[in-house]
Amino acid sequence: MQGPLIDTLARRGVTRRTFLKYCATLASMMALPPSVGRAMAEAMAAAKRPSVIWLPFQECTGCTESITRSHSPTIEGMIFDMVSLDYQETLMAAAGHQAEEARHAAMKENHGKYLLIVDGSIPLGIDGAYSCIGGRSNLDILKEAAEGAAAIVAMGSCASFGGIPKANPNxxxxxxxxxxxKDKPIVNIPGCPPIPVVMTGVLAHYLTFGSLPELDAQGRPKAFFGETIHDRCYRRPFYDQGKFAKTFDDEGARQGWCLFELGCKGPVTHNACATVKWNGGTSWPVESGHGCIGCSEPDFWDGGGFYKALSVPADPLKIGAAAAVAGAAAGVAVSFANRAKKKAAKAAHETTTLDDLEK
Ligand code: SF4
Ligand code: SF4
Structure with a gap:
C-alpha cells in the first residue's frame, strides 16, 4: 500500500501499520465488515485527492479546532491530507481577495465534484447581513457553493440544526x-463540537464507496448516531440499580453513580461519545463527572435545564426531533416502567419521575 497519504503520514510518525489499524477500527465503528478496513485504507491511500471547500459561517471555530486538534495533531487531523482542502478561512494562508479567488477557482475547476463542508449556522435576518465574508452574506455564498457541490457535510450542531445561534430568541x-x-445529498455531523473521528469516518466512507453513509431521520450517520449516550454509558448499571448521585460531590458522585438526577440528557441524546470518547479516547463528559447536555440533538440549548432531571414519559425534554425523542423516551419509559413495577407502581398516565419511583 503506497501513496502520497502514506508518505505524508509516515513523515508525521504514523506508520503504515498504525494507519491500517486505524482504518480497521474506523470500519468496526461504522459496523462494516473487517475486510472493509483494508479496502478503506487502500482507497484512501490511492484516492485522487478530492477537492474540499469548507465554509465557516456563524460559528465559534470550535468545530475546526475539534477536527484539527491543533494543540495535539492526531491521525484524524492528518487525514485531511487525503483531500485537497481548497478553501478554509481559518487554516489557509491566503486572505482577502486572494482567498476568495482560490475558492472560485476550485469551484470552477471541480464543478459538480467537490465536497462542501459547512460549519456554523446561516443568519437570514436583515438580508443575511449579520454574517458576511468579502461583503457577501453567508446565504449568498452557501447557495453559490452548494450549486456545484457533489455532496455537503454540515459540520457541528450549528450547521446541522442551527445550534446555539438559533436558540430562542434567535x-x-x-x-x-x-x-x-434542498437538492443535494447532505450529511449532518452534529455535536458542539462534533467528534473528530466521525468526520474522518464520513470522509473515509465517501472516498471508499463514493457515497455518504447510511443516515438516520435527522440526517446523521447511523453508524455513529444510531444509539443514545445512555445505551452505551458505562454508568448504566448504576442507573438500572437506581443508584444516583444527588450532588456533584456526594458519595454517589465519588462512587461514579449515574448522573441522571443531576440532569444528564444521555437517555435522549444520540451520539458516539460513550464509545468513541474524546481526545484520542482519553475520556468523555460523563466519565469526567458531568452529565450529557444533549449537544448533538436539534434545539438542545432551548431544551435547557441542563441540571434538571428528565421527567418521563409525560414530560420528555424538548430536545431532538419528535420521533427521535419519542423513540429515546420510549426506551427510557420501558426502563422506568420496569422499575416502577418493582416499586409497585403508579398509574400509567401519571408523570413518572425518579423521585416517584423511590418513594
Ligand atoms: S443517565 Fe447519563 S450518566 Fe446515567 S447511565 Fe444514562 S447516560 Fe450514563
Ligand atoms: S456527552 Fe452529550 S453533551 Fe457531551 S459531547 Fe457527547 S453528546 Fe455532546
Whole structure:
C-alpha cells in the first residue's frame, strides 16, 4: 500500500501499520465488515485527492479546532491530507481577495465534484447581513457553493440544526444548511463540537464507496448516531440499580453513580461519545463527572435545564426531533416502567419521575 497519504503520514510518525489499524477500527465503528478496513485504507491511500471547500459561517471555530486538534495533531487531523482542502478561512494562508479567488477557482475547476463542508449556522435576518465574508452574506455564498457541490457535510450542531445561534430568541434568524439547500445529498455531523473521528469516518466512507453513509431521520450517520449516550454509558448499571448521585460531590458522585438526577440528557441524546470518547479516547463528559447536555440533538440549548432531571414519559425534554425523542423516551419509559413495577407502581398516565419511583 503506497501513496502520497502514506508518505505524508509516515513523515508525521504514523506508520503504515498504525494507519491500517486505524482504518480497521474506523470500519468496526461504522459496523462494516473487517475486510472493509483494508479496502478503506487502500482507497484512501490511492484516492485522487478530492477537492474540499469548507465554509465557516456563524460559528465559534470550535468545530475546526475539534477536527484539527491543533494543540495535539492526531491521525484524524492528518487525514485531511487525503483531500485537497481548497478553501478554509481559518487554516489557509491566503486572505482577502486572494482567498476568495482560490475558492472560485476550485469551484470552477471541480464543478459538480467537490465536497462542501459547512460549519456554523446561516443568519437570514436583515438580508443575511449579520454574517458576511468579502461583503457577501453567508446565504449568498452557501447557495453559490452548494450549486456545484457533489455532496455537503454540515459540520457541528450549528450547521446541522442551527445550534446555539438559533436558540430562542434567535436574534439573527439563524437556520441550518438543510433549511436552505434542498437538492443535494447532505450529511449532518452534529455535536458542539462534533467528534473528530466521525468526520474522518464520513470522509473515509465517501472516498471508499463514493457515497455518504447510511443516515438516520435527522440526517446523521447511523453508524455513529444510531444509539443514545445512555445505551452505551458505562454508568448504566448504576442507573438500572437506581443508584444516583444527588450532588456533584456526594458519595454517589465519588462512587461514579449515574448522573441522571443531576440532569444528564444521555437517555435522549444520540451520539458516539460513550464509545468513541474524546481526545484520542482519553475520556468523555460523563466519565469526567458531568452529565450529557444533549449537544448533538436539534434545539438542545432551548431544551435547557441542563441540571434538571428528565421527567418521563409525560414530560420528555424538548430536545431532538419528535420521533427521535419519542423513540429515546420510549426506551427510557420501558426502563422506568420496569422499575416502577418493582416499586409497585403508579398509574400509567401519571408523570413518572425518579423521585416517584423511590418513594
Ligand atoms: S443517565 Fe447519563 S450518566 Fe446515567 S447511565 Fe444514562 S447516560 Fe450514563
Ligand atoms: S456527552 Fe452529550 S453533551 Fe457531551 S459531547 Fe457527547 S453528546 Fe455532546
Amino acid at each position: 436574534p439573527t434568524g439563524a437556520v441550518s444548511v438543510s433549511d436552505i439547500v
